Amino acid sequence: xxxxxxxxxxxxxxxxxxxxxxxxxxxxxxxxxxxxxxxxxxxxxxxxxxxxxxxxxxxxxxxxxxxxxxxxxxxxxxxxxxxxxxxxxxxxxxxxxxxxxxxxxxxxxxxxxxxxxxxxxxxxxxxxxxxxxxxxxxxxxxxxxxxxxxxxxxxxxxxxxxxxxxxxxxxxxxxxxxxxxxxxxxxxxxxxxxxxxxxxxxxxxxxxxxxxxxxxxxxxxxxxxxxxxxxxxxxxxxxxxxxxxxxxxxxxxxxxxxxxxxxxxxxxxxxxxxxxxxxxxxxxxxxxxxxxxxxxxxxxxxxxxxxxxxxxxxxxxxxxxxxxxxxxxxxxxxxxxxxxxxxxxxxxxxxxxxxxxxxxxxxxxxxxxxxxxxxxxxxxxxxxxxxxxxxxxxxxxxxxxxxxxxxxxxxxxxxxxxxxxxxxxxxxxxxxxxxxxxxxxxxxxxxxxxxxxxxxxxxxxxxxxxxxxxxxxxxxxxxxxxxxxxxxxxxx
Amino acid sequence: xxxxxxxxxxxxxxxxxxxxxxxxxxxxxxxxxxxxxxxxxxxxxxxxxxxxxxxxxxxxxxxxxxxxxxxxxxxxxxxxxxxxxxxxxxxxxxxxxxxxxxxxxxxxxxxxxxxxxxxxxxxxxxxxxxxxxxxxxxxxxxxxxxxxxxxxxxxxxxxxxxxxxxxxxxxxxxxxxxxxxxxxxxxxxxxxxxxxxxxxxxxxxxxxxxxxxxxxxxxxxxxxxxxxxxxxxxxxxxxxxxxxxxxxxxxxxxxxxxxxxxxxxxxxxxxxxxxxxxxxxxxxxxxx
Numbered sequence: 001x002x003x004x005x006x007x008x009x010x011x012x013x014x015x016x017x018x019x020x021x022x023x024x025x026x027x028x029x030x031x032x033x034x035x036x037x038x039x040x041x042x043x044x045x046x047x048x049x050x051x052x053x054x055x056x057x058x059x060x061x062x063x064x065x066x067x068x069x070x071x072x073x074x075x076x077x078x079x080x081x082x083x084x085x086x087x088x089x090x091x092x093x094x095x096x097x098x099x100x101x102x103x104x105x106x107x108x109x110x111x112x113x114x115x116x117x118x119x120x121x122x123x124x125x126x127x128x129x130x131x132x133x134x135x136x137x138x139x140x141x142x143x144x145x146x147x148x149x150x151x152x153x154x155x156x157x158x159x160x161x162x163x164x165x166x167x168x169x170x171x172x173x174x175x176x177x178x179x180x181x182x183x184x185x186x187x188x189x190x191x192x193x194x195x196x197x198x199x200x201x202x203x204x205x206x207x208x209x210x211x212x213x214x215x216x217x218x219x220x221x222x223x224x225x226x227x228x229x230x231x232x233x234x235x236x237x238x239x240x241x242x243x244x245x246x247x248x249x250x251x252x253x254x255x256x257x258x259x260x261x262x263x264x265x266x267x268x269x270x271x272x273x274x275x276x277x278x279x280x281x282x283x284x285x286x287x288x289x290x291x292x293x294x295x296x297x298x299x300x301x302x303x304x305x306x307x308x309x310x311x312x313x314x315x316x317x318x319x320x321x322x323x324x325x326x327x328x329x330x331x332x333x334x335x336x337x338x339x340x341x342x343x344x345x346x347x348x349x350x351x352x353x354x355x356x357x358x359x360x361x362x363x364x365x366x367x368x369x370x371x372x373x374x375x376x377x378x379x380x381x382x383x384x385x386x387x388x389x390x391x392x393x394x395x396x397x398x399x400x401x402x403x404x405x406x407x408x409x410x411x412x413x414x415x416x417x418x419x420x421x422x423x424x425x426x427x428x429x430x431x432x433x434x435x436x437x438x439x440x441x442x443x444x445x446x447x448x449x450x451x452x453x454x455x456x457x458x459x460x461x462x463x464x465x466x467x468x469x470x471x472x473x474x475x476x477x478x479x480x481x482x483x484x485x486x487x488x489x490x491x492x
Numbered sequence: 493x494x495x496x497x498x499x500x501x502x503x504x505x506x507x508x509x510x511x512x513x514x515x516x517x518x519x520x521x522x523x524x525x526x527x528x529x530x531x532x533x534x535x536x537x538x539x540x541x542x543x544x545x546x547x548x549x550x551x552x553x554x555x556x557x558x559x560x561x562x563x564x565x566x567x568x569x570x571x572x573x574x575x576x577x578x579x580x581x582x583x584x585x586x587x588x589x590x591x592x593x594x595x596x597x598x599x600x601x602x603x604x605x606x607x608x609x610x611x612x613x614x615x616x617x618x619x620x621x622x623x624x625x626x627x628x629x630x631x632x633x634x635x636x637x638x639x640x641x642x643x644x645x646x647x648x649x650x651x652x653x654x655x656x657x658x659x660x661x662x663x664x665x666x667x668x669x670x671x672x673x674x675x676x677x678x679x680x681x682x683x684x685x686x687x688x689x690x691x692x693x694x695x696x697x698x699x700x701x702x703x704x705x706x707x708x709x710x711x712x713x714x715x716x717x718x719x720x721x722x723x724x725x726x727x728x729x730x731x732x733x734x735x736x737x738x739x740x741x742x743x744x745x746x747x748x749x750x751x752x753x754x755x756x757x758x759x760x761x762x763x764x765x766x767x768x769x770x771x772x773x774x775x776x777x778x779x780x
Contacts, residue, residue: 467502471509
């Protein structure tokens with residue numbers, strides 16, 4: 001089910017009504033959680049109910065591991081807890097490996113019969129598996145690290161049945177919760193668990209919810225969906241061959257804007273929806289296109305994924321504690337795996353590797369004595385970062401490396417086109433128009449960061465100017481949305 | 493004022509701004525509609541806007557039905573135009589069913605380029621759901637329900653210099669197009685008739701239910717061989733149904749008119765509009 005569909009709107013309204021209709025009682029939390037899980041299951045199973053089976057396996061396995069980890073820890077059996085952590089991680093990675101990477105691995109090994117390869121490649125990719133797998137890992141790791149204390153008392157006093165049912169329900173909510181089920185944000189267990197409690201209608205942060213919902217839907221339906229038909233041509237080699245470089249670059253710019261508006265919009269909608277149910281999700285994008293370096297870009301783009309990779313991969317690998325060379329390798333490795341996480345295709349691995357390489361180079365320069373003294377003005381560093389990010393989106397978007405090569409070859413050899421043809425091109429026109437919203441958004445972000453640094457920001461209330469802007473965005477959503485497209489990150 | 497009541501007032505304020513935007517939009521539509529000639533441009537987004545703007549208000553004693561090639565012709569008071577991009581005569585019929593009703597005696601000019609396209613179930617099903625939303629991934633929306641392109645169009649109209657003057661020709665200068673001699677055409681086979689059952693039924697429906705007169709027309713295109721197969725098939729069908737065929741896909745018309753691409757007429761040129769009137773005039777004279 002898509003956030004921008006009528007079915008979802010109906011589901012949301014029904015869920016909200018049922019969720020807050022529960023009177024205050026001892027079982028309020030339990031019933032509300034069950035309602036939320038049921039709605040999430042409907043949301044997830046809308047296209048194909050069989051997908052739920054996998055979620056149940058993931059949820060059950062992680063819940064069982066969690067209970068074992070907690071009981072082992074209470075008894076001081078660290079080795080036992082560690083064993084269950086490993087088991088849970090193996091379960092999560094096995095699911096991910098089987099459904100996402102088996103095809104890639106099998107097709108990369110020479111000598112395997114083609115019919116085997118075809119069979120393995122035909123295994124469908126369950127939507128959102130990358131996200132709920134990461135959630136599952138976060139859950140068991142945070143439990144083992146003692147970051148979640150929700151069940152400390154229950155372990156001492158309650159029966160095993162009660163303990164299992166509670167962890168299963170909470171885990172179900174954590175994994176299934178529909179605002180973040182399919183494409184994040186990836187919320188860490190220690191951030192989420194304290195929020196699982198009875199919710200009251202009066203406590204809804206309406207300002208936050210509406211602000212994020214309107215902006216998110218605007219980004220997705222007005223900007224991303226209108227740019228989608230313009231940029232999808234970049235996947236065609238034939239189109240690239242017969243188009244001039246200037247136009248291709250403009251369309252690539254359009255894609256860079258589109259992917260931000262699409263994923264950023266999705267994350268904002270998720271934050272807004274969570275706020276409607278009394279949950280607070282962390283922001284996932286913080287004006288990424290005003291980053292002054294790629295290092296900063298990854299602190300602003302898909303922030304929850306970056307934080308997950310840092311906490312559960314980069315730091316366990318040694319982070320920056322094992323010398324400079326190891327730090328560079330770790331950076332590269334994390335980005336390589338992060339790239340591969342995006343999709344079971346070597347082009348994503350290449351995309352991640354290129355990011356990792358640039359991150360390592362930036363870190364190397366930053367570690368040198370002259371690098372530490374280096375002060376690059378923002379009017380150079382922001383375009384530098386933006387150009388690298390845009391250029392690397394080509395590997396992300398295009399079907400194969402040959403097409404990427406063709407793209408850059410065309411840009412270098414057939415750049416120029418007649419100004420008249422350039423101006424009259426409707427694609428250029430669409431890119432300029434819809435990109436302008438995101439450019440303005442980033443200029444505002446830059447201004448807020450640089451000029452308002454010392455002024456207090458009043459959060460939680462809307463200003464009159466803000467109300468006018470949100471009113472305008474609402475109008476645009478209702479009247480100027482593009483053709484309904486799925487979210488780009490759903491494929492991951 | 494408490495935080496909650498302040499937020500409530502600001503939400504009302506946001507809704508008021510939204511409502512004001514709708515009002516401004518309504519006025520803009522009205523203005524654009526009254527000055528639609530100024531909005532004619534080679535950008536397909538504008539074309540769509542004008543075409544759909546008039547879909548409920550089609551009038552005249554002739555209607556040209558076809559695909560995106562037809563939609564470039566635009567409607568006038570005397571000649572209606574129903575151009576359904578990427579689709580066909582049957583899709584046009586579906587649009588017409590829901591939107592307009594012409595008086596008995598109207599001449600229906602069926603563009604043959606896409607006469608046989610889009611007869612398949614998915615296309616028709618898609619068209620029936622069209623209701624002025626996205627049509628088969630093309631950017632065609634209604635101005636009333638989905639003026640996605642209004643923003644583009646207005647900005648474009650402001651930014652773009654005025655359209656240069658057209659090469660002019662007058663309808664009275666043009667010799668009347670004689671209907672194509674199709675006596676040499678083969679008669680369709682049983683299989684073909686079976687395959688074209690829906691098209692024939694649509695044509696009969698126009699003749700019997702709408703009491704309309706029908707004529708096939710082949711519109712000019714620069715694409716070599718484009719529509720040749722459809723043209724031959726149309727001649728067979730026309731012979732079977734005893735209908736006239738007008739052929740404008742000749743060097744004369746290709747030289748006379750301008751094209752935005754290989755297929756489509758340049759709708760920014762008023763010559764295109766005059767061409768429409770010529771087609772309507774010829775069809776009125778020969779339709780049955």
